[in-house]
Amino acid sequence: MKKMFLPLLVPTLLGVSACSPSNDTSVDDKKEMPSAESNFTTVYNAISDNDIREPLKVLASDEFEGRLPTTEGEKKTIDYLVNEFTQAGLKPGNGDSFLQKVELMEITADPDMTMTIGDNAFVYKEDMVASSKREVEEVTLQNSELVFVGYGVNAPEYDWNDYEGLDLTGKTAVILVNDPGFENPESGKFQGTTMTYYGRWSYKYEEASRQGAAGAIIIHETAPASYGWSVVANSWSGPQYGLVSKDKGASRVAVEGWLTLDAAKKVFNDAGLNFEEEKAKAMQGPYNKAMAIEASVTVKNTFKKSESNNVIATLPGSEFPDEHVIYTAHWDHLGKDDSKEGDQIYNGAHDNATGTAAILAMAKAYGQLTPVPKRSISFLVVTAEEQGLLGSKYYASNPVIPIEKTVANINMDAMNVLGKTKNVAVVGMGKSEMEDYLKAAATKQGRTLTQEDRPEAGYYYRSDHFSFAKQGVPALYAEGGNEPADEETAKYRKRMNVIVTGCYHQVCDEYRDDWDLSGIVQDTQMLFDVGVNVSNAQAWPTWNPASEFQRKH
Incomplete structure (x- = not known):
């Protein structure tokens, strides 16, 4: 990207x-x-x-x-x-x-959606984006309990598991962007300010899916993400493509989303938590915390299988x-x-x-x-x-x-x-x-x-x-x-x-x-x-x- x-x-x-x-x-x-x-x-x-x-x-x-x-x-x-x-x-x-056919699944979320967390109603593209990789016409998170999972990392080689002890069935993981080394480079954790694959948004959604979560929401911050909110709003809205999967996306979390930093701070505040304090704890070591607040959102999809092409030429x-x-x-x-x-x-x-x-x-x-x-x-x-x-x-x-x-x-x-x-x-x-x-x-x-x-x-x-x-x-x-x-x-x-x-x-x-x-x-x-x-x-x-x-x- x-x-x-x-x-x-x-x-x-x-x-x-x-x-x-x-x-x-x-x-x-x-x-x-x-x-x-x-x-x-x-x-x-x-x-x-x-x-x-x-x-x-x-x-x-x-x-x-x-x-x-x-x-x-x-x-x-x-x-x-x-x-x-x-x-x-x-x-x-x-x-x-010269062509290699690539089977894609095009899924487009209806932009007419609102995400409700606690008493807050967040607006699509202004405060949040949400989508689903599941090939169904409508996906709903209904009163899904939020769980802050720090950086959302499960990395045995770094002796780090933010999901340890959790049962995320029906729950939504709230995840920091990047990895634990970025803002704590002197700690010796991960590779300091150099991002590892554990810092990528794609990994975070994949790991939340492996952990059995119903949803996964990443908190956007410009510095650790390395791009502004407009990039998220433009890139994660409109037609979204994935490779055709045998299980029709069933192994993915139901809803994948992003929240702006301002929206996330409101959510933490409503949950009786201070975002900066919770983030500081997550930087120190594996961390998770139930937030005692619930999220609801409905994603209405239109989807179709399509073919695109790689082009390959050889000398x-x-x-x-x-x-x-x-x-x-x-x-x-x-x-x-x-x-x-x-x-x-x-x-x-x-x-x-x-x-x-x-x-x-x-x-x-x-x-x-x-x-x-x-x-x-x-x-x-x-x-x-x-x-x-x-x-x-x-x-x-x-x-x-x-x-x-x-x-x-x-x-x-x-x-x-x-x-x-x-x-x-x-x-x-x-x-x-x-x-x-x-x-x-x-x-x-x-x-x-x-x-x-x-x-x-x-x-x-x-x-x-x-x-x-x-x-x-x-x-x-x-x-x-x-x-x-x-x-x-x-x-x-x-x-x-x-x-x-x-x-x-x-x-x-x-x-x-x-x-x-x-x-x-x-x-x-x-x-x-x-x-x-x-x-x-x-x-x-x-x-x-x-x-x-x-x-x-």
């Missing part, structure tokens, strides 16, 4: 066969640089502003209607991507097709064609809202027409590269990222290329429109050996690797590479950092930041002719370099032993 302009460290390698050990040698020893006959440098230098600007303008245009899955905007997007990959000389990545490798390095980007955004006055289209220029345009530029470069890399290069442009990484999640569960033959993943999302930078920000710094390859490529550009600006926001768990990481595939997400390349760029950056700040998931996320795309060119060249070297290396990259991810195959 949320992405920023973003940095890293290192581990050990597997051999060309996924399970073979590697020698303890330097990265340079493990890499095979392009041969003397290679046109790598020519192709690298030819990646241009125009290669990115033209598809960016097209994808972010009003004609594509905000690229919402299953709409006319999707059809235009898919047709455009397939044509561009074909022009680049790539082959269909799924047998004889077959010359020596190990069954082994693949996969680049990812998501093509989708939020579509349009006919109820809005004025501009109704969420064009999604930065998020993520930039990454999709860059992946097309990357495909064009690989199509011109000689000799062809030893391993195959595949480009996976996924659907429904904005609805919870659904396209990449579906792919990871139904891979076209076997996971045990997937060497690495390189993700491209919300790329740098603020000009060239001296540094490269790596999301999830220190997780995998892919950072060695990144460091080598960045050094050629005179750049250094740094940690992402806000590791507390948990960006590593918020884009499509995470779906690969969960399957054990070393996954890299890195892009231009926060140090402008020169004084002129610094002035441009300051001016443009004023213009684009606040446009995440808003209708103002539109393409601008005055965007300086040199930073995207710089990062595309760098990630092209990374992919070429990984595809030609003697050994496979591995995870850092301290990472929470390791190969499963």
Whole structure:
């Protein structure tokens, strides 16, 4: 979901066969640089502003209607991507097709709803949002007792269980956003200010469901969430997509919701509790408390099964064609809202027409590269990222290329429109050996690797590479950092930041002719370099032993 302009460290390698050990040698020893006959440098230098600007303008245009899955905007997007990959000389990545069908369940909650908690009636989108993943026309929480469950975390490895001793049958869990380390970094709990997966909203709903709760409500706070209430109101209203499930959503809590901080404070006050005091207790250790106050809300759903598409294109490798390095980007955004006055289209220029345009530029470069890399290069442009990484999640569960033959993943999302930078920000710094390859490529550009600006926001768990990481595939997400390349760029950056700040998931996320795309060119060249070297290396990259991810195959 949320992405920023973003940095890293290192581990050990597997051999060309996924399970073979590697020698303890330097990265340079493990890499095979392009041969003397290679046109790598020519192709690298030819990646241009125009290669990115033209598809960016097209994808972010009003004609594509905000690229919402299953709409006319999707059809235009898919047709455009397939044509561009074909022009680049790539082959269909799924047998004889460029498409992978993704079965989605579209559920739209009627916005005419009110949530009553105690004596308070909270208004949809102003004070709260609520929805249901269950495929039924009407879901009701009726006088459901609220239970504050702190951060809603059950993490044995951290000796932390906010649900210990609870029976949540018929009850609704009230949950803090982020995880216990965020506002208590000196405690040594979790990973300090760096968010773990336990801090993600998706985890919190999943865990409340596993605990048997009837409902789950997350308290929104801008700093620990890393985005404002308007993002919640826009992203969690309107059509909501999930993957088709065998149990029709029955294993999920009946109602999933958010409350604004002001609304939550009213609820705690009415329950005879002080929100700040209860939050402070939750930060210190596993915590839960019955609130002796009840919630009621009815969610009326319309739902339909639909099909969207991932797009996959491949450049077959010359020596190990069954082994693949996969680049990812998501093509989708939020579509349009006919109820809005004025501009109704969420064009999604930065998020993520930039990454999709860059992946097309990357495909064009690989199509011109000689000799062809030893391993195959595949480009996976996924659907429904904005609805919870659904396209990449579906792919990871139904891979076209076997996971045990997937060497690495390189993700491209919300790329740098603020000009060239001296540094490269790596999301999830220190997780995998892919950072060695990144460091080598960045050094050629005179750049250094740094940690992402806000590791507390948990960006590593918020884009499509995470779906690969969960399957054990070393996954890299890195892009231009926060140090402008020169004084002129610094002035441009300051001016443009004023213009684009606040446009995440808003209708103002539109393409601008005055965007300086040199930073995207710089990062595309760098990630092209990374992919070429990984595809030609003697050994496979591995995870850092301290990472929470390791190969499963």
